[in-house]
Amino acid sequence: MSAGKSRTRLWFLWHSWLAMPIWAFLFFICVTGTIAVVSTEITWLVDPSMRASGEGQPLPPSALIAAAEAAAPGGQVGSLSWGGSHMAVGAEMALPDGTYTTAWVNPVTGAVQGLSPGNSFRQFIRALHGWLMTFPTGWYLVTALAIPLVGSLVTGLVVYKRFWKSFYQPRIRWTQAPRVMWGDLHRVAGTWSIWFIAVISVTSLWFLIYIALFHLGIGLGGGKAPVMVARDQIPVSAVRPKTDADAVVAAAMAALPDMRLRYLRLPDTAYDTASVFGSSGQVPLLPDIVRINPYTAEVIAVEGGLEGSSGVELTRTIMRALHTGDFGGLPVKLIWFAFGSLMSLLVFSGMLIWTKRTARATVEAVRGLRTARASSNA
Secondary structure: OOHHHHHHHHHHHHHHHHOHHHHHHHHHHHHHHHHHHOHHHHHHHHOHHHEOOOOOOOOOHHHHHHHHHHHOOOOEEEEEEOOOOOEOEEEEEEOOOOOEEEEEEOOOOOOEEEEEEOOOHHHHHHHHHHHOOOOOHHHHHHHOOHHHHHHHHHHHHHHOOOOOHHHHOOOOOOOOOHHHHHHHHHHHHHHHOHHHHHHHHHHHHHHHHHHHHHHOOOOOOOOOOOOOOOHHHOOOOOOOOOOOHHHHHHHHHHHOOOOEEEEEEOOOOOOOOEEEEEEOOOOOOOOEEEEEOOOOOOEEEEEEOOOOOOHHHHHHHHHHHHHHOOOOHHHHHHHHHHHHHHHHHHHHHHHHHHHHHHHHHHHHHHHHHHHHHHHHHO
C-alpha cells in the first residue's frame, strides 16, 4: 500500500475513533434509563421505611397527613402518593426552613416509618438519564441520541440478512473466540430488541422535536387553560381553611368508581384545586385526573382518557408512558427493565466489536505506513 493510501486510511480510522464517545455516551444513557425504570423498586429494596405489608383496612388520607405532620413539627403535607399494597404511603412535606422531606407512613397502622429529606434516588436517576441534570442542554444531548439509534436499527436490519431466524434459531457460540461470541450476542440481542429499540427511538425523537419547537416558539398547540377555583367560591377568612382530604378523595372515587388511587395533590394557593390522580384501567397508557374544589369537595373537572385531552396532550402522555414503561404496574416495568438491559448489552457488544476491529485496523495501517516510508527511503 502506498504512503498516500496509508495516510487516507489513518484519517478514516481517526474518524472512527472519534465516534467512540458517542457510543459510550449512548451506553451510559441506556444503563441509567434501565435503572430509572425500576428506581422506585430499587429504593424499596434498600430502604425498609418504604415497605408495608398491606394487610388490614387502610387509613383515610387525613389520618396519614396528621401522622406525617406530627413526625415533623411545623411541616405541611402537600401531597400523598400510593405505590401499591407493598409500599408505605409517601407524604411530601414542606418544612419551616424551606426544605422538603418525604415521610413514609404505614397505610394501615399510621406509623411513620422514616423520613427521606431532599431528592429521592428515583428523582436523581431520572434527572441524570433524562437531561444529565443540566436542562435544557442535557435534554438535547440525550434526545439527540435518537438519531444514531434509529440509524443503527435501520442499517442493522439491512446488513443482517434474514435476521428473523434469530427468533426461532438463536445461536451464541459460547466456546468460540470472544470476537465470535460477542458477534453472536450482538445479533441475537439486536433481533429480540427490535420492537423495544423502535419504541425508545420514536419516543426519544418525539421529545427532541417537541422541546426544539417549544424553544423556537413554534408550539404544537393543544394547550388548555388551567383548572382553577372560581373567585366567588373562595371563602374569606383570616385563617386559610384546611382541605378535607377525605372528602376530596371520596368525591374523586365517586366520580370514577373504578379508579386506582395513586396520588393526591393538595392546593398551593387559594385558587388551586385539589387534584386526585389514578388509573381506571379503561386506557392503560393514560392517567385519570379529577380536579376538585378544596373548600366544598365538589368535582370541577375530570381529565384523562381519550376524550379528556387534546391530541398533542394525548401524544405527549402516551410517548412518556411508552418510554418509561410506567403504565401497567410492576409486570410492565420488569419487561422494560429486561429489554433495557438487553439493549445496553447490545450497545456494549457493538462497541466492543467495533473497538477491536478498529484497533486492529489501526495497527495494520500504522505498519503499512511505516513499510511504505521505509520502501521510499530505500
